[in-house]
Amino acid sequence: MAKFRGAIVVDTDRCKGCGVCITACPLGVIELAKEVNSKGYNYSFMANPEKCIGCASCAVTCPDGVIKVYKKAL
Amino acid sequence: MSEITLQDIIQPENLVYEKSKLLTDKRFHYCPGCGHGTVHRIIAEVIEELGIDEETIGIAPVGCAVMAYDYFDVDFQEAAHGRAPALATGIKRVWPNKVVFTYQGDGDLAAIGTAETIHACNRGENITMIFVNNGIYGMTGGQMAPTTLEGMKTATTPYGRKPQWEDGTPNNGFPLQITKLVAQLPGTRFVTRQAVYDAAKVRNCKKAIKKAFQNQMENKNGVNFVEIVSNCNSNWKMSAVDANKWLQENMLPVYPLGDIKDNFELINK
Amino acid sequence: MGELKLMKGNEALAEAAIRYGADAYFGYPITPQSEVIEYLSEQNPYERTGMVVLQAESEVAAINMIYAAGAAGKRVMTSSSSPGISLKQEGITYIAGAEIPCVYADVVRGGPGLGTIQPSQADYFQACKGGGHGDYHQIVLAPASVQEMADFVALGFDLAFQYRIATCILSDGAIGQMMEKVVLPDQKPRMTEEEIKAKYPWATTGRKRGTPHRIITSLDLDSNRMEQHNRHLQEKYKEIAEKETRFEEIQCDDAEYVIVAYGSSARIAQKTIQLGRAEGMKIGLLRPITLWPFPTKAIEALIAKGVKGFLSLELSCGQMIEDVKLACNGRAKAEHFGRVGGIIHTPEEVLEAMKKQIIGE
Numbered sequence: 139m140a141k142f143r144g145a146i147v148v149d150t151d152r153c154k155g156c157g158v159c160i161t162a163c164p165l166g167v168i169e170l171a172k173e174v175n176s177k178g179y180n181y182s183f184m185a186n187p188e189k190c191i192g193c194a195s196c197a198v199t200c201p202d203g204v205i206k207v208y209k210k211a212l
Numbered sequence: 213m214s215e216i217t218l219q220d221i222i223q224p225e226n227l228v229y230e231k232s233k234l235l236t237d238k239r240f241h242y243c244p245g246c247g248h249g250t251v252h253r254i255i256a257e258v259i260e261e262l263g264i265d266e267e268t269i270g271i272a273p274v275g276c277a278v279m280a281y282d283y284f285d286v287d288f289q290e291a292a293h294g295r296a297p298a299l300a301t302g303i304k305r306v307w308p309n310k311v312v313f314t315y316q317g318d319g320d321l322a323a324i325g326t327a328e329t330i331h332a333c334n335r336g337e338n339i340t341m342i343f344v345n346n347g348i349y350g351m352t353g354g355q356m357a358p359t360t361l362e363g364m365k366t367a368t369t370p371y372g373r374k375p376q377w378e379d380g381t382p383n384n385g386f387p388l389q390i391t392k393l394v395a396q397l398p399g400t401r402f403v404t405r406q407a408v409y410d411a412a413k414v415r416n417c418k419k420a421i422k423k424a425f426q427n428q429m430e431n432k433n434g435v436n437f438v439e440i441v442s443n444c445n446s447n448w449k450m451s452a453v454d455a456n457k458w459l460q461e462n463m464l465p466v467y468p469l470g471d472i473k474d475n476f477e478l479i480n481k
Numbered sequence: 482m483g484e485l486k487l488m489k490g491n492e493a494l495a496e497a498a499i500r501y502g503a504d505a506y507f508g509y510p511i512t513p514q515s516e517v518i519e520y521l522s523e524q525n526p527y528e529r530t531g532m533v534v535l536q537a538e539s540e541v542a543a544i545n546m547i548y549a550a551g552a553a554g555k556r557v558m559t560s561s562s563s564p565g566i567s568l569k570q571e572g573i574t575y576i577a578g579a580e581i582p583c584v585y586a587d588v589v590r591g592g593p594g595l596g597t598i599q600p601s602q603a604d605y606f607q608a609c610k611g612g613g614h615g616d617y618h619q620i621v622l623a624p625a626s627v628q629e630m631a632d633f634v635a636l637g638f639d640l641a642f643q644y645r646i647a648t649c650i651l652s653d654g655a656i657g658q659m660m661e662k663v664v665l666p667d668q669k670p671r672m673t674e675e676e677i678k679a680k681y682p683w684a685t686t687g688r689k690r691g692t693p694h695r696i697i698t699s700l701d702l703d704s705n706r707m708e709q710h711n712r713h714l715q716e717k718y719k720e721i722a723e724k725e726t727r728f729e730e731i732q733c734d735d736a737e738y739v740i741v742a743y744g745s746s747a748r749i750a751q752k753t754i755q756l757g758r759a760e761g762m763k764i765g766l767l768r769p770i771t772l773w774p775f776p777t778k779a780i781e782a783l784i785a786k787g788v789k790g791f792l793s794l795e796l797s798c799g800q801m802i803e804d805v806k807l808a809c810n811g812r813a814k815a816e817h818f819g820r821v822g823g824i825i826h827t828p829e830e831v832l833e834a835m836k837k838q839i840i841g842e
Contacts, residue, residue, distance in 0.1 A: 152239055156451075156452035157452060158245050160453075161410075179244065192226075192228055194228055194411075196411075197230075198229065199409075199414055200253075201242065202240055203230075203235060203249065205229070206230045207230075208228065212216070265688070266690060278700060279700070281698060286687075286688060286694055287695045288694065288695075289549055289552050289553075289698070291549075292545060292575050295541070295545040298546050299549035301537075301542075302505075302546030302547065303553050303685075305533045306504050306553060310553075310686070327542065328538070330538075
């Protein structure tokens with residue numbers, strides 16, 4: 139059982155949908171949305187939020203710094 | 213226990229990561245997935261963590277990062293193509309108490325600015341040089357860089373970079389090992405090669421950049437030189453994720469990661 | 482007050498920089514001005530005032546060091562001679578675009594190319610009409626003596642910082658190499674960090690928390706802003722032209738004919754005037770001290786007073802003559818006489834030229 143639960147908040151309007159965060163996530167939390175933002179990018183979002191442990195791998199690899207990471211001990 | 217909701221987690225006290233406050237609100241103009249953004253982010257984090265934002269003066273290059281000055285909330289000067297090490301020298305010599313860093317790409321640092329790079333390193337200026345190497349000219353549309361790999365296709369080597377013709381007559385020349393070269397100079401204190409394609413590499417790279425700034429802050433003489441092997445998915449003509457894979461398979465054998473020199477001592481591998 | 486010394490022009494320039502309280506000199510050796518960096522190295526100004534002296538790897542590097550240190554609010558100077566100044570043009574146009582104050586001396590030698598190491602005034606166009614790319618000007622001061630080589634350092638820095646512009650001290654191999662007596666100014670202190678920060682809020686000295694960061698750049702991809710920036714530069718140049726044009730008139734009060742000459746040529750011209758007046762010709766000398774801005778109004782005033790012709794005397798194939806003709810605008814005769822290749826005109830041949838080309842018969 140995970141000792142932490144995490145969550146990310148993506149600034150969807152600034153996300154460029156490069157997908158780097160998806161490969162960076164060790165637990166398959168993130169996917170690209172079917173919808174696009176105002177620039178026409180499919181932005182990333184937490185598709186499987188229950189799996190997130192707040193490791194921040196997505197955020198530290200995000201070239202545009204659009205991901206905020208939250209982490210709570212259980 | 214399973215009752216915990218996203219709202220419970222997304223609370224200010226649980227925030228563990230957000231982009232540095234030393235980045236302005238301006239959106240990066242870089243292509244999706246470009247390593248420049250990541251490198252900008254970690255430099256800003258380092259400056260913030262070291263508390264040197266009031267003492268730092270950055271030098272932007274000509275190349276994709278030409279407008280880096282718009283993104284960092286610290287004083288910045290924009291250099292002519294390749295001249296950033298001369299600018300850094302100019303500032304550091306008259307303001308030895310300031311923290312001065314250059315941010316340059318491969319064309320800027322290793323082609324048009326080779327003389328400035330070599331001589332700033334040879335004088336051992338007490339500065340930090342950040343060198344982003346993606347083996348191609350990004351801003352002008354994907355032409356050959358000094359660090360372009362052998363066989364690599366670019367707009368000016370459409371059939372692949374061919375250092376020499378079959379009979380040995382010169383053609384495009386070889387990938388320039390500029391980082392190895394500056395490591396040979398007595399003026400460089402710390403020379404390292406890093407990458408930012410995954411989280412572990414980003415964390416290592418940040419440590420290296422931090423050291424490169426700390427050395428300068430502590431008035432340890434000598435150039436602190438951090439190469440970051442990065443991507444250019446647009447001009448490599450692949451997705452960001454594929455570019456990061458390609459980088460590992462093709463760039464890293466030629467430009468292997470790790471410290472090359474520390475405390476003026478070459479590290480033997 | 483001051484100290485009387487016998488010095489070369491190049492040495493006087495260097496000593497004046499130390500005494501002005503300049504913060505740094507970045508340079509690269511080239512004949513005929515290597516004495517500047519040699520003198521500074523020998524004097525060890527870091528011990529005297531804290532002034533930094535650095536021999537750069539090239540003229541290109543030196544001018545870019547000037548760009549950066551000037552943009553960080555420091556009083557910095559470089560010097561070179563014609564081929565080296567050509568290399569510096571990249572930095573000079575960036576300095577103009579980013580509005581960075583600095584002083585550089587050009588001890589002109591003959592060209593084109595490597596040309597000769599002998600004196601020349603063939604870089605008038607380069608200094609006054611651009612040199613680098615883009616619509617820009619710089620203040621160009623033309624010393625005609627070792628004294629002025631020293632005096633124009635202070636004047637150059639004062640103007641450079643007042644207008645955030647480069648000042649070029651356009652000398653030549655003769656003025657740089659000749660020895661003359663010079664009264665050197667007293668030592669001034671270098672500015673402190675607090676003074677620089679208070680006086681030059683635009684300078685990149687490290688931004689204070691809670692205040693906007695400073696950006697020194699010549700780049701702006703927004704066309705409207707770039708047009709505004711160019712308009713602003715032109716306004717500044719207009720103001721400088723109105724307020725800072727400097728010249729000297731010698732025996733112009735009753736003159737019917739005037740030699741226009743600067744630097745070494747102006748010294749020759751003074752003898753020509755004596756020779757001419759001994760023969761009964763009313764010749765005067767207009768010596769532009771600022772080549773840019775050019776003393777157009779002084780020429781207009783002389784025409785209004787009845788001057789019939791101007792001889793533009795230059796160590797070139799005819800460059801300043803274009804500005805003299807523009808000033809005359811057809812209202813008076815204007816001709817050029819010059820020697821090149823390192824030859825300096827004799828007063829006698831100048832008088833001959835004056836008779837033949839301007840006075841007639």
